[in-house]
Amino acid sequence: MTTTPDRTLLARLTTSCEIHLPGDPGYDAARIPWNTAVDQRPAAVAIPRSVAEVQDVVRAAAATGLRVAPQSTGHGAAALGEGSLADVVLLRLSGLTGVTVDPGAGTARVLGGTLWRDVVGAAAQHGRAVLHGSAPDVAVAGFVLGGGLSFYGRRHGLAANSVTAIEVVTADGTLVRATAEQDRDLLWALRGGGGNLGVVVAIEIGLLPYADVFAGMLLWDRERAGDVVPAWVEWTRTAPESATTSLRVMSFPPIPELPPFLSGRDIVVIDGAVLESDETAAELLAPLRALEPELDTFGRIPATAVLDMHMDPPEPSPAVADHAVLGPLDAAGVAAFLAQVGPGTTSGLTFAELRQLGGAFARPDAAGGALSHVPGSYALFCVAMAPTPQAAVAGRAAAFSVVRALSAWSQTGLVPTFTETRVDTSRFYDGDDWSALCRVRDAVDPGRLFVANHGL
Ligand SMILES: Cc1cc2nc3c(=O)[nH]c(=O)nc-3n(C[C@H](O)[C@H](O)[C@H](O)COP(=O)(O)OP(=O)(O)OC[C@H]3O[C@@H](n4cnc5c(N)ncnc54)[C@H](O)[C@@H]3O)c2cc1C
Incomplete structure (x- = not known):
């Protein structure tokens, strides 16, 4: 140029x-x-x-x-x-938004800027669900192009694996429809390769056969974290793939916009979905419920209600974050986490999350794309509100402090959608996949027209 x-x-x-x-x-x-x-x-x-x-x-x-x-x-x-x-x-x-559901084919066609909220709603009209994330207003494109961790993911894998076709405007302005039959390499690269290859204007994703699911949250005061965190970590060691959960230690300011159970409080929350019958799900959750949470919303809910479960901010918000993928946590790992965010600490974070990995998340999918699996046991995600530049500096330091404290349990890999800083992007991919991805990028965008949040 x-x-x-x-x-x-x-x-x-x-x-x-x-x-x-x-x-x-x-x-x-x-x-x-x-x-x-x-x-x-x-x-x-x-x-x-x-x-x-x-x-x-x-x-x-x-x-x-x-x-x-x-x-x-x-x-x-x-x-x-x-x-x-x-x-x-x-x-x-x-x-550029819109959704068309084809229940016969078991797919939804989603335009480039469509939010998960709209896709979940459209799929639900046909008694189906999709591999969405925790927040209703995240877009399908950025989520699936970066892999995508859903609360159905330990059973069904990364959301990127559910993508069957992508329509993309490439660097010369051509509209290409990439499928398993045509422009196969491009479809492979887009599923995990982020915004490096073109402008995605439509995506076809597979539907899941759920009109309702067993899902919800358990909540304790943070004073109970010393019991709850080790019990959940122990529970995750043997939990079946049907269960995908998250544990967060959260701190909320005392503001009237928040409900009383959150306002001004430090809490521990476990939430997620269990893709089982009510009886089996209740049996599975029994060890966590035995810890007597002050709030227990787990039960059968419409698939659309899963979008409200995680209490993500309803409006655009200023935030900074840090992230690591952790392997199994032993007692010392749990102690290191609690030393950072447990009772009596003032981390400055809004939350420190351990998102349960494993199951289908960890299995390579031969029919998948450049990012078809995430090895590891937990995705650590630490977030601080950053309404001012000074708060952003302090928040980044606070988030990094937890990541550093857990470094003995960290793996080299990272989840693109949880990575909020510039990193060596080869850490997202397995073996030679990063090099293969760069080769596809060089073929479709030799002049490096496209700028992604995570550049190759
Ligand atoms: C409150 C909240 C909750 C979240 N929950 C989860 C979760 O449960 N699981 C999870 O995995 N992640 C989660 N995330 C992370 C989220 O999935 C990523 O930030 C994702 O990249 C957002 O996609 P987006 O398109 O909305 O964002 P954007 O910032 O618009 O997109 C991110 C990048 O994706 C690429 N991109 C986006 N759209 C296009 C397009 N049409 N064509 C080409 N490239 C494009 C670009 O490179 C862009 O820089 C969450 C984030 C937040 C803030």
């Missing part, structure tokens, strides 16, 4: 697409990601409402010497925001 970036020319070349340039009245609102701690300042923000407009923006950016960063919601904006976006068009997919 030898041309000088020309933002005004970009706006002229993309005559129909909504474009915001720095200084325009709409620029600031358009550039703010879901994670409002991230101050992304691109050369332009484009909000296409059709595939043709996406193609237009990609071609115009290439012609004007700019690069393109696809973004759906900005939940995963943190790593992108670490670099300069001065020569980058932020291509936001929020104007």
Whole structure:
């Protein structure tokens, strides 16, 4: 690319697409990601409402010497925001949404910027579920392109493995439909390769046969963490693949917007789904219920209600985070975790989470993509609210402190969707898969037009 970036020319070349340039009245609102701690300042923000407009923006950016960063919601904006976006068009997919469910084929076709909330709702109308994550307003695209850990995942694997076709606008502006039959390498690469290969404008995912599931949460005061954390870790050693759970130690400020059971409190929460009959699920949960939680919402609920279970923030929020994948935790590992976030500590974190891995999460899927499994026992995810730059610095230090304290139990691998900093991306993949992924990227985007939050 030898041309000088020309933002005004970009706006002229993309005559129909909504474009915001720095200084325009709409620029600031358009550039703010879901994670409002991230101050992304691109050369332009484009909000296409059709595939043709996406193609237009990609071609115009290439012609004007700019690069393109696809973004759906900005939940995963943190790593992108670490670099300069001065020569980058932020291509936001929020104007390209929609879901079509084909119950006969057992699939849903989802447009590029669609949120899980809409897909879960549409699938539920046909008595089906999908491999969504904890938050309703995360987009399908960023989630599945980064693997995707669902509360159904220990039985059904990474969400990326449920993808059967992806429609993507590549660096020359061509629309390609990648399936197992055509452009197979591209489908393989996209499933785990993130936004490095093009702008995803549609994804086909498989449906699961659940209209309702046994799911919910158990809640204790943090004073009980010394009993609850070791008991849950012990429980996870033998829990069947039908159960996918998370344990979080959480701290909430005393604010009236929160319900009394959260406001001003430090708590321990175990939540998740158990894909069994009510009787079997109750038997499985008995050792955890024996710890007498003050709140127990586990029971059979509609698949749509699983989106409310994890208490994720309902609005865009400023947050910083750190992450590691842990192997099995022994008593010393549990003690190290509790020393950081257990009773009597002031970690400064909003939560420290151990997300249960193993089961189908850990098994390579021969029909899957570049990222088809995550070896390990737990995904550690530490998050702090960061309403100011000073709070962000303190929050990053607090999150890193927990990750460092658990380093003796850490593995080298990382989960892309839980990684909020720039890292060596070969850590996401097995063996030669990173090199193979780079080869596909070099073939489809030799000029490195696309900028992903996790660049290859
Ligand atoms: C509250 C909350 C809850 C979460 N829960 C879970 C969970 O349960 N399980 C889990 O695995 N993760 C979870 N995550 C992490 C989340 O899945 C990732 O941040 C994911 O990348 C978000 O996808 P997005 O498209 O919404 O975000 P974005 O920031 O828009 O996208 C992230 C990256 O994906 C790529 N991308 C996005 N859309 C496109 C597209 N249309 N075409 C090409 N590339 C694209 C880009 O490289 C982009 O930088 C959670 C995050 C938050 C903040």
